[in-house]
Amino acid sequence: MTDISLRLNERLGRIHAMQRLGIEDDHEAQVFGQGLNFFHLENWYSIHSVIRNVLRISGLYGRGRRNAADVRIRTNRIASAKLPSEFEGFRILQLSDLHADMSHAAMDRVIELAADLDYDICVLTGDFRAKTYGPFEAALDGVARVRASLKGPLYGVLGNHDTVRMVPALEDMGVRMLMNELETIERSGERIYLAGIDDAHFFRVDNIEKAAAGVPAEAFAILLSHTPEIYRQAAHAGFNVLLAGHTHGGQICLPGGIPITLDSKLPRRMGAGVWVYYGMLGYTSVGAGSSVVAVRLNCLPEITLHQLHRTELVGPVSDAKHIEKPRDH
Secondary structure (H helix, E strand, C coil): CCHHHHHHHHHHCHHHHHHHHHHHHHHCCCCECCCCCCECHHHCCCHHHHHHHHHHHHCCHHHHHHHHHCCEEEEEEEEECCCCHHHCCCEEEEECCCCCCCCHHHHHHHHHHHCCCCCCEEEEECCCCCCCCCCCHHHHHHHHHHHCCCCCCEEEECCCCCCHHHHHHHHHCCEEECCCEEEEEEECCEEEEEEECCCCCCCCCCCHHHHHCCCCCCCCEEEECCCHHHHHHHHHCCCCEEEECCCHHHCEEECCCEECCCCCCCCHHHCCEEEEECCEEEEECCCCCCCCCCCCECCCCEEEEEEEEECCCCCCEEEEEEECCCCCC
């Protein structure tokens, strides 16, 4: 048994570790038939050259490459009557879909932006790796570069590109990985709850019931999920906020930001930014990195700064906007 397997046994328990590793061995890199979608474009690696050649012929490849490195800061105000008063103004930095071994320029930009931000906790909502199988050391090196620019408590979940074998190294970096688990955040005797689930999109190893089991009925609770596709389960489990990524907002979009595909089973209105379902506020990050090819069109990458506020309104309130911060040249 490898050192990673031993550590996963200790961290997750023998049965959980065996199941997760077995599912990866059975289905990793599968193009058809596994997960929420039948077809998985990200696992079809011959598509890389097809997309690049089409963009080169159309004259859009250079612009797409530049866009992929032009990460922006988006701010989002979240208001809820359930938020404890001690958490008024609490700030959460969300980084999603880093694919840290694909675009060094994008990660350099993330590092530059994050260094100037003030926040209370940072959450990473999955897809640390570019490919969906094979070696992951380069991805961990890229994450380590970004992690060095981050401060405060860090929490993360795995995405459909990630192997559970990355968990020990990520936690060695100081990222508390939430594997269908719950954390309590306390201020002056008041608490909010932060849960995280394992990948629900491809490996389908999420367990919201387990993650939410310790949340009191009237508490303010946030769920981290790589994919927003579990919005129904999250809302009906009583979560107030769902923070997710996965869709990349389409990544290659038509003018006006209209996605060609979201690679997800969910309403298009939930594919990027703020949305509400059954009283739960959701936010789908378009991500900081790129998938399949390092290009973006009509959909710039982002990191997101969420700020929590109390409100006497019954329903959740949110207001997202970009902060324009020019690049240094």
